Amino acid sequence: MMQSPIFDPVIHPPGRLQICAILSSVDTAEFATLRDTISVSDSVMSKHIRLLEDAGYVAIRKTARDGRSRTWLSLTSAGRTAFAAHVAELNRLAASAPLT
């Protein structure tokens, strides 16, 4: 089903856009893997995740492996819907932009 286009200011900043893009294509991804893939620092990544979590777009699960804690992230259904709507809006804007 095609999502109605809705611009989402929480998702739009580049870092959060890329985080949502990756999370929308997997079931779950680890904090460090996401951080390395989009090439940001721990603190910047934490800030992005906190904002997405506060918006209800990202769910966080912590596990322990080899004595160290790992943080796993996934998009909630609200997050998937919001991201799909945002991408639909980007596509709409791109299609309606005048060719110069």
Add this chain to the structure above:
Amino acid sequence: MPEHPTSPEDALRAIQTARVAAADAFSRHSWRYDLVYALLAASMVASEALPNGISLLGIGICVLCLGWLARAWAGQHGMWIRPLTPKKARWVAIGIAACIALLMLVSVAATRNGHADFALMLAPAGFVIALAGSRLWRHVHRREMTPVP
């Protein structure tokens, strides 16, 4: 990846680049996963040629090993995609499961009719189907992830 996508086109490109990077990371050293997966699928088919109780035990061990394989892969790569999650690639996963289930049923029937040797010969077919299917799943999934939705 563009640092600050100012236009919708830049933003769409950033999404696509991130998704391709994730798909590439998930496929790193994927032959190792696919080979172990195919071996376990073949073992499930071969297990049906064993006597009843041992056959069930064999299948149980294979299922446990498949679970361990998935956990190990997710832990190593920092991400996980369930085979049935991607909309198009899920049909490949369903096809693999149907083929392996069919081979297991034929193997059971052959064993019950005293042709356990034939049942064992089906295991290599299970290996080839699972290996080819797993490679195909990755290919379909990557193509599914590449275009912006």
